[in-house]
Amino acid sequence: MDHEHHITQWADGTLSGEALTNFEKAMATDSELRAEAEEAREMHKILSGNLTIERDIPNAQSFNSGILKAIEAEKIAPFVAPTTQKTNLLPWAIAAAACIAAASTLFLNSGNNSAATTRITYTPDPSIDAKVYIDEEAGATVILLDGIASIPDDQPIAPKTLISRALPGGSGSRAFFAKHDQAQPSMVLTRTSGGQVRIQDVY
Amino acid sequence: MADTEDISDEPALIKAAQAGDTRAFDTLVTRYRSRIYGMLVNLVKDDTEAWDLAQKVFIKAWKALPRFEARSKFFTWLYRITHNVALDYHRRRKITGDGELDDRQLNAxxxxxxxxxxxxxxxxxxxxxxxxxxxxxxxxxxxxxxxxxxxxxxxxxxxxxxxxxxxxxxxxxxxxxxxxxxxxxxxxxxxxxxxxxxxxxxxxxxxx
Missing domain, CATH: 1.10.10.10 (Winged helix-like DNA-binding domain superfamily/Winged helix DNA-binding domain)
Structure with missing residues (x-):
């Protein structure tokens, strides 16, 4: 492995100090190693001299204005941390996420649904009431749950793919992120003033 | 071929954008759009899709900007979002397995x-x-x-x-x-x- 790393670093000109000295000593006595390293350096020169990924973007003005329009809309999107009462949401947030897993999977792939579409929800516990609607303004599917019971904090919740983080502002709201993409939450959970759990699938 | 090479004002632009200044963010978009678009063209092999996805990258960046802490360069952070957007695109299109990009998708x-x-x-x-x-x-x-x-x-x-x-x-x-x-x-x-x-x-x- 060091062999690969040293050849790459030498080819790129990033090997320095004692490591460089040692590698050059090794090359002086090993013609195969020298040939391999020189080939790598030559390839680096050819590629860096012939590749670029920048491209002029078509309709640049429209590109920027589309983004600005979207982020202006984002300013009023409700997934920004609300300023309601401080609550420890984690236990029932986990429960909520778990019990509507099947339903939310359905909605994750339903970007073109209209508000008039009939939603089918399933909760394993019949005492939990689920309501689902599309919030067109926020561009989000919202799921409201009533009757969620607390469960222990250490309850696992898709630990390999999902992480949750408290939103700033002390609201007690939590955002759920796919592990591979922590730039934007996939789902945000808050408790409404009526005591319901509000689950917003952001798409 | 970056739209603007002088990046000395970048920290101020980022700070302003983090505070909600959309004009500052617009300047950052202009600065990096050709790199992001070019990368996506290479990754998804479709100019139109790349255009849409590049917009998505910047919209995601705007949403995530409050959490950007300048531990990495701004454009490195932006590329990370681009990488993830491309992965998501391929997952949703079911072109690849396990979220990996498909070799065939490179527009040579x-x-x-x-x-x-x-x-x-x-x-x-x-x-x-x-x-x-x-x-x-x-x-x-x-x-x-x-x-x-x-x-x-x-x-x-x-x-x-x-x-x-x-x-x-x-x-x-x-x-x-x-x-x-x-x-x-x-x-x-x-x-x-x-x-x-x-x-x-x-x-x-x-x-x-």
Missing amino acids: KTVISSAPTAPSETPRPDEALARTELGDHIQAALAELSPEHREVILLREAQGMTYDEIAEIMDCASGTVMSRLFHARKKLQATLAEARANFLEKTAAPGE
Whole structure:
């Protein structure tokens, strides 16, 4: 492995100090190693001299204005941390996420649904009431749950793919992120003033 | 080919954008849009999709901007979002398995065969032609690489990113980046052997 790393670093000109000295000593006595390293350096020169990924973007003005329009809309999107009462949401947030897993999977792939579409929800516990609607303004599917019971904090919740983080502002709201993409939450959970759990699938 | 090369005002622009200044963010979009778009064209092989996805990258960046802490360069952070958006795109299109990018998705003809490190003087016509031909061969060879190898080559050779920056984008160790570069170059070396020989022959100075 060091062999690969040293050849790459030498080819790129990033090997320095004692490591460089040692590698050059090794090359002086090993013609195969020298040939391999020189080939790598030559390839680096050819590629860096012939590749670029920048491209002029078509309709640049429209590109920027589309983004600005979207982020202006984002300013009023409700997934920004609300300023309601401080609550420890984690236990029932986990429960909520778990019990509507099947339903939310359905909605994750339903970007073109209209508000008039009939939603089918399933909760394993019949005492939990689920309501689902599309919030067109926020561009989000919202799921409201009533009757969620607390469960222990250490309850696992898709630990390999999902992480949750408290939103700033002390609201007690939590955002759920796919592990591979922590730039934007996939789902945000808050408790409404009526005591319901509000689950917003952001798409 | 970045829209604006002077980045001395970048920290101020980021700070302003984090505070909600959309005009500052617009300047950042203009600065980085050609790189993000170009990367996505290479990753999704569709100019129109790349255009839409590039917009998505910037919208996601806007949403995530409050959490940007300047521990990494802004454009490295932006590339990480781009990497993830491309992965999501392929997952949703069910083109690939386990979220990996598909080799077939590289648009070999979209990589521009001129580079920042190329000599600034105008090349001789025969040299320019040879360079274009070599560029075509490189792009074809890139298409044969695995997604990880292709991406690491593009980020290192076309963008000049450091191992650590690439590791941050691809969510792996910098040692893994070096290993991928080593193997990717080996494969390209084998694929391009003939093209390289022709290029060297054609670009040799007259009389050599």
